[in-house]
Amino acid sequence: MSRYDTYFLLKTEDVEGYIREKIPDYFSPDEKLECKEIGDGNLNYVFRLINPVTGKSIIIKQAGLELRISKDIKISTDRGRIEFDILKLQGEAAPGMVPKVYLYDGVMCAFVMEDMINHTMMRTALMRHTVYPKFADQISSFLVDTLLSSTDLVMNHKRKKEMVKKFINPDLCEITEDLVYSEPYVDYNHRNNFFKPNEAFIKKEIYDDTALRLEAAKLKFRFMNDAQALIHGDLHTGSIFINQEHLFVFDPEFAFYGPIGYDVGNVLANMFFAWCNGDAMIADKSEKDEFCGWTIESIRDIADMFTAKFKKAYAEKVTDNMAKTQGFLDYYLNSVLEDTAGCTGLELIRRTVGMANVKDITSISKENKRVRAERIIIVLAKDCIKNRAQFKCGSDYVTAIKAAIRKIDREVQ
Numbered sequence: 001m002s003r004y005d006t007y008f009l010l011k012t013e014d015v016e017g018y019i020r021e022k023i024p025d026y027f028s029p030d031e032k033l034e035c036k037e038i039g040d041g042n043l044n045y046v047f048r049l050i051n052p053v054t055g056k057s058i059i060i061k062q063a064g065l066e067l068r069i070s071k072d073i074k075i076s077t078d079r080g081r082i083e084f085d086i087l088k089l090q091g092e093a094a095p096g097m098v099p100k101v102y103l104y105d106g107v108m109c110a111f112v113m114e115d116m117i118n119h120t121m122m123r124t125a126l127m128r129h130t131v132y133p134k135f136a137d138q139i140s141s142f143l144v145d146t147l148l149s150s151t152d153l154v155m156n157h158k159r160k161k162e163m164v165k166k167f168i169n170p171d172l173c174e175i176t177e178d179l180v181y182s183e184p185y186v187d188y189n190h191r192n193n194f195f196k197p198n199e200a201f202i203k204k205e206i207y208d209d210t211a212l213r214l215e216a217a218k219l220k221f222r223f224m225n226d227a228q229a230l231i232h233g234d235l236h237t238g239s240i241f242i243n244q245e246h247l248f249v250f251d252p253e254f255a256f257y258g259p260i261g262y263d264v265g266n267v268l269a270n271m272f273f274a275w276c277n278g279d280a281m282i283a284d285k286s287e288k289d290e291f292c293g294w295t296i297e298s299i300r301d302i303a304d305m306f307t308a309k310f311k312k313a314y315a316e317k318v319t320d321n322m323a324k325t326q327g328f329l330d331y332y333l334n335s336v337l338e339d340t341a342g343c344t345g346l347e348l349i350r351r352t353v354g355m356a357n358v359k360d361i362t363s364i365s366k367e368n369k370r371v372r373a374e375r376i377i378i379v380l381a382k383d384c385i386k387n388r389a390q391f392k393c394g395s396d397y398v399t400a401i402k403a404a405i406r407k408i409d410r411e412v413q
Contacts, residue, residue, distance in 0.1 A: 004108055007077075010062050012037055015047045019058060022103055023112060026058060027051065043075070043253060048115060057117065059099070062110040063253075075171040077109035082169055083253040084111040086230065090252070094145040097138070098249050116248045119241035126237055126274040127360060129282055129291045136298045138247050139240075139267055140305035144313050147260045150230035153318045153332070164227050169256040173224070176233065176254060180346050181220035184354045185213045191355050197371050202353055205378050215385045219342045227257035235263045236270040236347075236358075261339025264306055265384075268340070268397065269347035271299050273360035275401075276377060280369040296401060300394030303340070307333065307393065334392075341391035345384030348377050372408060380404035 004018060015035040019026060027033060031051050039046030045064060050057035063080040066073060084104040091098050099114040125132075152160040183189055185206060194202050206212065232239070233254025241248040275295040282288035314329050322328070351358040352374050361377070364370040383400045384391065391397065 004105070007108055009064060010045065010047065010060070010108070010110070012047065015049050015060055018108070018110075019049055019060065019112070022105065023058075026102075027056070031056075043079070050115075055117070057115040058102075059113050059115045060110055061113065062108060073175070075175070079169065079172055079253040080104065080109045080111055081106065082167055082255055083251070086167070086232075086252045086255040087113065087250070089150070089230065090146045090249070093149045094142050094249075097142050097145075097247065113250075116241040116250070119243050119246070119248055122237040122240040122242045122247070123270075123274075123359065125242060126295075127277055127363065129278050129287065131291060131294045132242055132244065132247075133294070134245070135242065135247065136301035136305055139249075140302050140309055142247075142249055143264055143267070143306055144309040147229040147231065147263065148310060148313050148317065150257075151228060151260075153314070153320055153323050155319075157320075163230060164257045167230060167256050169233075169254065172233070172254045173256055173258075177220060177224065179355050180350045181216060181223060184346075184350045185216050192353055193355060193357050194353050195370060195374055197367060198374050201375055201378070205382065206349065206353060209382070212382055212385060215342070215388075216346065219339070219346060219385070222259055222339065223262065226259045229257065229260045230255060231258045231260065231263045233258065233262070235266045237274065259339045259343070260336045261341075262343045264302075264336070264340040265343025265345075266347050267302060268299050268344045269351070270358075270360075271295050271302070272344075272348065272377070272380065272401065273351065273358050275299075276373040277360040277364065280364045280366070280373050296398055299397050299401070303391075303394035303397055307337070310336070337392060338388045341384045341388035341397075344391075344397075345381035345388070348381035348384070352377050352381075372412065375408045375411075376404045379407050 002021060004021065010018065012035040016033050032053075033049055034052050035047055035049045037045060038048050039061075043064070045062045047060045047062075048057055049060065061080070061083075063077040065077065066075065081104055084101050087098050087101045091100065099116055101114075102112045104111040122132075148154060150160075150163065155163070178189070183192055187207070232249065232252045233256060234251060235249065239249060239251040241250065272295070275292050278288060278291040278295065282291060310333060311329065314333075318324060323332070350356070352361060361370065361373060364373055380400055383404065391400070
């Protein structure tokens with residue numbers, strides 16, 4: 001009988017034995033291995049098992065029974081199975097852009113995957129103000145390749161419905177429904193985190209804005225009911241490992257069938273967080289201009305490249321006869337772009353006001369600069385949400401960003 005026949009939470013000293021039992025051929029018996037817990041997210045426990053001499057390594061990710069940031073929030077460990085399965089599917093749709101997965105263990109609620117060596121977590125790199133010229137092209141390809149292929153534009157309709165059932169993810173969807181779509185607008189659970197100097201601004205611009213709340217409610221019910229594509233569900237710069245030539249997308253435990261625009265909007269919003277950090281923290285003007293200019297260009301290019309690649313892939317891959325009707329592509333894509341803008345705004349607000357803040361902003365050391373950054377974020381977010389139908393291309397985001405900056409800077413003067 002194996003000690004891994006019953007669930008328990010792994011510790012670093014357990015991991016080598018676990019791997020030697022579950023994947024006995026990965027390391028040779030005489031290799032001396034070291035293990036470190038490297039997870040910095042809110043949900044899971046992540047271990048790296050490595051031979052420090054050769055550098056050969058492997059990653060073990062285990063689902064806990066509750067959130068690491070809140071013991072009061074219990075969640076299904078089935079999210080590990082969902083993550084393992086979606087990584088396999090994404091690996092087929094976008095080869096080489098997600099880590100390889102080797103094993104899922106339903107008893108220990110753990111899976112084993114490739115270690116993304118020679119890559120850096122993108123949020124960490126962006127907070128060092130590193131530029132990645134290939135990112136917009138790479139991430140837009142990933143988005144189109146993984147999202148379009150999972151829709152019933154392309155898939156057999158019965159097969160797609162089976163996939164919706166397989167990837168139903170109620171516990172993690174509930175977290176999104178609360179933390180993204182609800183609590184930032186009505187703090188009914190009294191767990192929003194916000195920067196105290198912006199309290200009055202947040203009350204006026206968010207809590208007291210019933211028109212904004214209405215639009216967020218509309219978007220919430222699209223999220224809950226529009227089983228459009230198999231989305232990543234949490235695609236931010238902390239879910240990407242990157243170097244100058246390549247990227248890995250990982251951490252899709254929030255995956256389920258939802259609106260395509262949710263993933264695209266999350267990427268755009270997190271690139272703007274990078275702009276905010278660079279704008280506030282970089283002292284040298286030329287360095288600031290380079291980094292901040294690149295982040296804005298990336299937002300523009302991701303939006304435009306996504307649209308162009310989506311249209312091309314649509315023409316090549318769509319199988320549904322009615323979807324081939326003239327004009328339907330424009331109708332469908334317009335709804336995706338509208339959702340994208342709305343979800344950009346939702347992500348901007350929830351990371352500034354909600355329970356799970358983002359380091360790009362919380363690490364801004366000077367109070368006045370953080371106050372300014374957050375106010376720009378909120379003004380931009382409201383524009384994206386309230387006027388989401390007007391965001392058709394990348395230049396629309398650039399225009400909105402410049403307008404938000406001007407508005408806040410005028411108010412400060």
